[in-house]
Each structure stands twice: as C-alpha cells, then as structure tokens.
Amino acid sequence: MSRTSVLITGGAGFIGSNLCRYWVTTHPEHRVTCFDKLTYAGNLSNIADLIDAGALDFIRGDVADAQTLHKAFERIQPDLVIHLAAETHVDRSLVDPQVFVKTNVLGTATLLEASWDLRRRTGRPNLILHMSTDEVFGSTPKDQSFDETAPYRPASPYSAAKAGADMLVGAYHTTWSLPVAVVHPSNNFGPYQFPEKLIPLMVHNIISENPLPIYGNGRQQRDWIYVEDLCRALDRLSRKAEPGQHYNVATGRLQENIDLVRGLCDLTDARLGRNQGSSRALITHIEDRPGHDLRYALDVAKMTDLGWSPKWTFEAAIEATVDWYLSHREWVENVTSGAYRDYYDHMYGRRLSEAATEPTQ
Ligand code: NAD
Numbered sequence: 001m002s003r004t005s006v007l008i009t010g011g012a013g014f015i016g017s018n019l020c021r022y023w024v025t026t027h028p029e030h031r032v033t034c035f036d037k038l039t040y041a042g043n044l045s046n047i048a049d050l051i052d053a054g055a056l057d058f059i060r061g062d063v064a065d066a067q068t069l070h071k072a073f074e075r076i077q078p079d080l081v082i083h084l085a086a087e088t089h090v091d092r093s094l095v096d097p098q099v100f101v102k103t104n105v106l107g108t109a110t111l112l113e114a115s116w117d118l119r120r121r122t123g124r125p126n127l128i129l130h131m132s133t134d135e136v137f138g139s140t141p142k143d144q145s146f147d148e149t150a151p152y153r154p155a156s157p158y159s160a161a162k163a164g165a166d167m168l169v170g171a172y173h174t175t176w177s178l179p180v181a182v183v184h185p186s187n188n189f190g191p192y193q194f195p196e197k198l199i200p201l202m203v204h205n206i207i208s209e210n211p212l213p214i215y216g217n218g219r220q221q222r223d224w225i226y227v228e229d230l231c232r233a234l235d236r237l238s239r240k241a242e243p244g245q246h247y248n249v250a251t252g253r254l255q256e257n258i259d260l261v262r263g264l265c266d267l268t269d270a271r272l273g274r275n276q277g278s279s280r281a282l283i284t285h286i287e288d289r290p291g292h293d294l295r296y297a298l299d300v301a302k303m304t305d306l307g308w309s310p311k312w313t314f315e316a317a318i319e320a321t322v323d324w325y326l327s328h329r330e331w332v333e334n335v336t337s338g339a340y341r342d343y344y345d346h347m348y349g350r351r352l353s354e355a356a357t358e359p360t361q
C-alpha cells in the first residue's frame with residue numbers, strides 16, 4: 001500500500017511551519033509535501049531541518065499559478081490537502097488589497113480546480129481542509145458568540161478575500177461534491193509567527209525597548225489559541241470532518257488587546273530581569289485601524305462534539321511563546337531585516353511620531 005500523501009500549502013509560514021513539524025512528528029508514516037511561494041511571510045529556514053532530514057518535501061510555487069499547481073498535484077497525488085497559503089495581515093490588506101484577492105481568491109479557485117481535476121481522474125484527494133478565519137463573520141456583538149451558521153460580514157479586504165475563497169469552496173462542494181471542509185480558527189500565536197502580528201511584534205519591541213503601538217484604546221477583544229492546539233484540531237478534522245461542513249476552532253476565552261500587551265510587558269520584564277512595569281511605559285496608543293473589528297467570539301461546540309479541546313492554558317502557552325522569541329532573537333532579526341523594515345516604517349512611522357505614550361501604572 002502506498003503511503004498517505006499530505007499536501008500543505010503555505011507550509012513555510014507561521015501556522016504552516018508549525019503544522020509541517022507537527023505532522024511529520026505525529027504521522028511519520030505519511031509523506032508530507034509543503035507547497036509555498038515563499039513571500040515575505042514564508043521562511044524556508046522555519047522548516048529547513050525537516051527538509052534536510054528527508055521528513056518533508058518542498059515545492060516552491062504560487063497557488064494562483066495553475067500550471068505549477070496542477071503539476072504539483074500530479075506529482076504528489078495528495079490524499080489530504082490542507083490549504084493555508086494566503087496573504088494574512090489585515091493592515092497590509094488596507095495598503096494593497098489586490099494581492100489578497102489574487103492569492104486568497106484566485107489562489108483558492110486554482111487549488112480547487114487542481115483538486116477537482118485530479119479527483120475525477122484518480123479519486124484523490126479524499127479531503128481538503130480549507131483554512132478560513134473567524135474574521136469572515138465580522139465583529140461579534142457583546143455577550144454573543146458566533147457558531148458556524150453565522151452570516152458572513154467581512155470588514156477588511158483580508159477577511160473579504162477569505163470570504164470569497166470560502167464561497168468558491170462551497171460552490172465546488174455543492175456542484176461537484178468536492179470533499180472540502182472549511183475551518184475557522186481564531187487568532188493563533190506561538191513560535192515562527194512573523195513579527196507584524198500583535199504578539200511577536202510586541203515581544204520584539206519590548207526586547208528592543210521600542211514603542212508598543214496599540215490601535216485606538218486597545219479595548220478590542222480577541223480569542224488567542226496556541227498554534228499547537230490548532231494543529232491538533234486539524235489532525236482530528238483530517239479524520240472526522242464532513243465535507244461541506246464548517247468548523248470553528250478557538251478557546252472561548254477573550255482578552256482585550258491592552259490587557260494582553262500589559263501582561264506581555266510584565267512577563268518579558270520578568271524574564272529579562274528588568275524592573276516590573278518598565279516596559280509598560282513603552283505602550284503607545286496610536287490612530288485606530290480603519291474598520292477595526294471590535295470583538296471576535298466563536299462557539300466551538302461542534303469541535304467539542306468531535307472530541308477536541310485546547311490542551312494549553314493561555315498562561316502556559318504565552319510563557320512558552322515569549323521564551324521561544326527570547327531564545328530565537330536571530331530568527332527575529334533575520335525576518336525583520338530588509339523589506340520588512342520598509343513596510344514597518346511605512347505603517348508606523350507617521351503614526352508613532354503623532355502618538356501619545358501611556359503612563360506607567
Ligand atoms: P502566514 O502569513 O504566516 O503564512 C502564509 C504562508 O503562505 C507563507 O509561507 C507564504 O509564503 C505563503 N503564501 C502566500 N502567498 C502564497 C501564494 N500565492 N502561493 C503559495 N504560497 C503562498 O500566515 P499564517 O498566520 O500561518 O496563516 C495560515 C492560514 O491560516 C491563512 O490561510 C490564514 O488566513 C489562516 N488563519 C490564520 C490565523 C492566525 O492567527 N495566524 C487565524 C485564522 C486563520
């Protein structure tokens with residue numbers, strides 16, 4: 001019998017590299033291939049050890065490039081596809097929405113077509129897990145949580161492009177019975193997250209004693225899930241998901257950005273032996289993100305019914321994450337050099353120079 005073949009798109013990015021590592025460790029009997037364009041967010045060094053050890057195959061390519069993707073499908077003959085490749089940063093989508101439409105919508109359309117083309121000839125893949133986000137549902141009203149039947153109300157070009165991809169997924173399932181299920185994770189954190197997202201950005205700035213930019217009053221709420229718990233959820237879904245269904249993956253615990261950042265300041269100060277409270281002085285409220293969703297809250301009863309729940313407490317996971325960034329400063333320096341620096345200056349340069357600093361508490 002041939003080995004189960006697993007294709008992970010976007011496997012050199014944050015969730016993808018954690019998932020590749022999780023998958024080759026948990027399922028050494030599978031043949032795993034990462035397909036990634038290696039944009040600014042994709043870093044081959046995240047998975048180089050797996051590739052060098054022969055545990056992971058790698059193909060460089062753009063999911064929106066039909067020829068390359070069809071060739072890859074032909075070669076890999078995947079039984080399972082986990083589609084993560086996407087442009088993912090909301091703030092970038094406000095600056096350059098087109099690339100989000102190209103990768104997230106056209107890229108997903110191309111992936112669905114390649115899957116359908118292979119499936120009708122060979123019966124493979126058996127399952128495609130398409131990664132959506134909680135953001136497609138828009139901001140959740142106070143005291144409510146959204147289950148998987150909530151209407152789509154995307155607010156940013158990022159979430160609108162993710163929503164467009166989800167609609168195509170639904171169409172391929174309804175029209176051709178393509179076995180594809182949609183996953184809606186909440187905000188992930190953990191090792192290898194590009195330091196433009198809240199947690200690694202803040203840890204990096206705390207270490208280097210730079211301002212900590214908080215959008216608006218910082219009272220926006222997010223549900224933070226440790227990336228390993230998402231990997232476990234995807235593993236379970238690879239066995240239990242029903243094609244055509246949607247699955248929320250979150251912890252059920254919300255935190256305000258400002259509280260999260262204050263906690264990060266205190267934790268990192270303690271680790272660095274700095275005076276408690278010293279990094280809080282770096283907190284700087286800046287102009288809010290346009291269209292900023294106030295609150296994301298998901299109902300995860302469907303995943304609980306499948307026997308999944310998060311293993312990590314937030315406290316243990318954030319300590320593990322801060323420790324990872326403290327012991328991987330070279331990784332952070334590498335990914336924040338060059339092109340990323342230009343982007344950072346473009347995003348924050350003016351706003352930080354206009355901003356007010358929060359008093360130490
Ligand atoms: P990321 O930005 O860290 O990584 C994205 C990866 O996709 C990178 O390796 C990049 O090189 C690759 N990629 C981008 N465009 C590509 C293209 N055209 N062709 C091939 N590869 C391409 O993103 P992430 O945080 O790891 O997110 C992975 C998936 O999970 C995305 O679909 C995202 O929308 C979804 N998601 C993420 C979160 C989160 O908190 N990180 C939450 C919910 C959903």
Ligand code: TYD
Nearest residue numbers: 090187196197198199201213214215220257
């Ligand atoms: P982010 O990590 O960009 O994820 P998302 O916007 O997809 O939820 O941001 C998480 C929250 O943190 C969001 O409410 C925006 C806020 N935020 C800041 O206040 N300052 C920052 O510099 C960043 C990057 C995010």
